[in-house]
Amino acid sequence: MPEGLPAGLAALSIRGLGMVFERGAASVEALAAVDLEVADREFVAIVGPSGCGKSTLLKLVAGLRRPTRGEIALYGRPVRGPRSDVGIVFQSPVLLPWRTVLDNVLLPADVLRLPRAEYRDRAAALLELVGLAGFERHYPQELSGGMQQRAAIARALVHDAPLLLMDEPFGALDAMTREQMNLELQRIWAAQRKTVMFITHSIPEAVFLADRVVVMSARPGRVLEVIDNPMPRLRTLDDTLKPEFGELVRRVRLLLGGHGVAL
Amino acid sequence: MTAAARRAALPLVVLALVLAGWEAVVRGFEIPGYLVPAPSAVLAAFFRGFAEANYLGHAAITAFQAVAGFLAGSALGIAIGVWVVVFPTAERIVYPYVVALQTVPKVAVAPLIIVWFGFGIESKIVIVALVSLFPVLVNVIAGLKSVDQDRLDLMSALSASRWQVLRYLRLPNALPFVFAGLNTAIVFSVIGAIVGEFVGANRGVGFLIMQAHYALDIAGAFALFVVLSIMGVALHWSLQWVERRVVFWAKAEEHFRG
Numbered sequence: 001m002p003e004g005l006p007a008g009l010a011a012l013s014i015r016g017l018g019m020v021f022e023r024g025a026a027s028v029e030a031l032a033a034v035d036l037e038v039a040d041r042e043f044v045a046i047v048g049p050s051g052c053g054k055s056t057l058l059k060l061v062a063g064l065r066r067p068t069r070g071e072i073a074l075y076g077r078p079v080r081g082p083r084s085d086v087g088i089v090f091q092s093p094v095l096l097p098w099r100t101v102l103d104n105v106l107l108p109a110d111v112l113r114l115p116r117a118e119y120r121d122r123a124a125a126l127l128e129l130v131g132l133a134g135f136e137r138h139y140p141q142e143l144s145g146g147m148q149q150r151a152a153i154a155r156a157l158v159h160d161a162p163l164l165l166m167d168e169p170f171g172a173l174d175a176m177t178r179e180q181m182n183l184e185l186q187r188i189w190a191a192q193r194k195t196v197m198f199i200t201h202s203i204p205e206a207v208f209l210a211d212r213v214v215v216m217s218a219r220p221g222r223v224l225e226v227i228d229n230p231m232p233r234l235r236t237l238d239d240t241l242k243p244e245f246g247e248l249v250r251r252v253r254l255l256l257g258g259h260g261v262a263l
Numbered sequence: 264m265t266a267a268a269r270r271a272a273l274p275l276v277v278l279a280l281v282l283a284g285w286e287a288v289v290r291g292f293e294i295p296g297y298l299v300p301a302p303s304a305v306l307a308a309f310f311r312g313f314a315e316a317n318y319l320g321h322a323a324i325t326a327f328q329a330v331a332g333f334l335a336g337s338a339l340g341i342a343i344g345v346w347v348v349v350f351p352t353a354e355r356i357v358y359p360y361v362v363a364l365q366t367v368p369k370v371a372v373a374p375l376i377i378v379w380f381g382f383g384i385e386s387k388i389v390i391v392a393l394v395s396l397f398p399v400l401v402n403v404i405a406g407l408k409s410v411d412q413d414r415l416d417l418m419s420a421l422s423a424s425r426w427q428v429l430r431y432l433r434l435p436n437a438l439p440f441v442f443a444g445l446n447t448a449i450v451f452s453v454i455g456a457i458v459g460e461f462v463g464a465n466r467g468v469g470f471l472i473m474q475a476h477y478a479l480d481i482a483g484a485f486a487l488f489v490v491l492s493i494m495g496v497a498l499h500w501s502l503q504w505v506e507r508r509v510v511f512w513a514k515a516e517e518h519f520r521g
């Protein structure tokens with residue numbers, strides 16, 4: 001956790017962010033002028049039509065790609081490249097098939113040269129948290145897609161980065177596990193006071209988890225509107241049955257062009 | 264009989280039929296043994312060779328040359344491959360010459376290598392190393408370079424250094440490719456050892472084959488081909504055994520072969 005920051009400084013500040021992919025003669029404008037501020041310890045969910053540039057936005061924030069236009073700052077410092085105080089869950093699990101599940105979770109510790117012995121216990125605890133206790137010595141290819149994604153989540157948490165970037169992390173999970181993971185993620189976020197940028201295509205999931213839901217337009221992606229969810233923490237699954245929850249879901253859905261149709 | 268047993272038995276049945284037909288044709292048409300020997304004559308020569316002509320000792324020498332050259336050439340191929348990928352300038356300077364060298368048939372260079380390294384096993388090991396090097400090198404380079412962007416992003420996101428990316432990602436990623444190269448190289452290695460022995464040697468299976476040819480002992484030559492086949496298959500299977508244990512994660516993936 002960055003200490004001694006000026007009060008009110010945004011964890012993440014995005015200004016006029018634009019991204020154009022050049023492919024030979026053709027070019028694809030993925031993002032057009034995205035502006036967004038995320039406060040420290042805030043949970044922000046991003047929803048938008050597929051192909052609107054959500055994953056691109058995440059990679060830009062992570063410093064994995066250079067934007068065509070605009071600026072990104074993390075805790076007041078401009079992003080010029082990747083930084084290790086960010087935990088990322090990619091859209092696909094991206095586990096290394098030659099490492100056991102435990103060793104995959106320990107990859108950040110290995111790369112960041114953190115004491116392995118110490119982080120071993122932490123990694124094991126995280127695997128238990130995501131429901132993978134007993135699978136430490138298995139290889140990723142022996143796991144289902146949903147289990148692989150949960151291992152990837154444990155990996156993103158292992159080095160205790162203050163900022164978590166998650167790209168549709170629960171997309172591969174069944175409904176039951178997904179609800180459990182939502183509750184678990186909320187608990188982790190609340191207990192460890194992390195800042196989270198969470199991409200999802202599930203509107204109820206976005207509303208359930210987020211302090212604010214950022215709704216993006218179709219490509220080229222812009223921020224259409226940001227919707228606050230003031231419902232108190234910690235939220236329970238029963239909260240999703242309340243009228244104000246349904247109202248928030250309906251507002252997001254209307255912005256995305258769905259006409260009250262269930263998603 | 265189970266389906267697996269039937270599948271295994273089929274090639275053996277075909278082999279038996281081919282051998283029986285071959286035997287019948289040689290006997291029926293009274294084809295002279297110095298043109299095409301009958302399978303029974305080859306079999307007799309095979310056992311006589313082991314009993315009287317020290318086939319085992321010669322085979323051991325050829326196998327040793329093949330394996331030693333294979334190991335040296337592969338190690339060199341891996342080292343050059345890593346070097347060339349880690350330092351792209353090296354690739355631009357060195358690689359064209361490596362390719363140019365590869366286009367020179369090793370058979371043409373073999374006499375020179377015998378002159379330089381002598382009649383003994385050293386010259387054979389050098390020849391085998393030269394033929395083994397290239398398929399391994401090409402595959403190492405391909406394997407080190409063909410890394411998923413997602414995996415590179417994963418390493419970048421952790422601010423991994425170039426060496427860490429090599430150690431944690433590129434090298435293990437290259438292993439299935441390396442084995443594709445090794446599988447080609449192991450076959451080449453036996454050919455290389457035999458070529459070396461043809462050009463100049465006084466021991467080894469290649470030397471025995473030359474002797475058999477000079478003596479018009481064609482059954483003996485065929486028996487030596489059988490020895491070489493057994494050697495090749497044994498080396499191939501040993502390598503597969505190692506491969507299954509080292510790259511356990513890559514089951515039926517297809518890899519580039521040079």
Ligand SMILES: Nc1ncnc2c1ncn2[C@@H]1O[C@H](COP(=O)(O)OP(=O)(O)O)[C@@H](O)[C@H]1O
Pocket residue numbers: 021022023028029030048049050051052053054055056057219
């Ligand atoms: N590396 C790339 N090269 C070219 N086009 C890309 C690249 N990455 C993404 N795009 C394009 O940018 C657009 C946004 O992609 P992405 O950020 O993955 O969308 P989302 O995650 O919202 O579904 C898509 O049209 C996609 O085809």
Ligand SMILES: [Mg+2]
Pocket residue numbers: 054055056091167
């Ligand atoms: Mg995406």
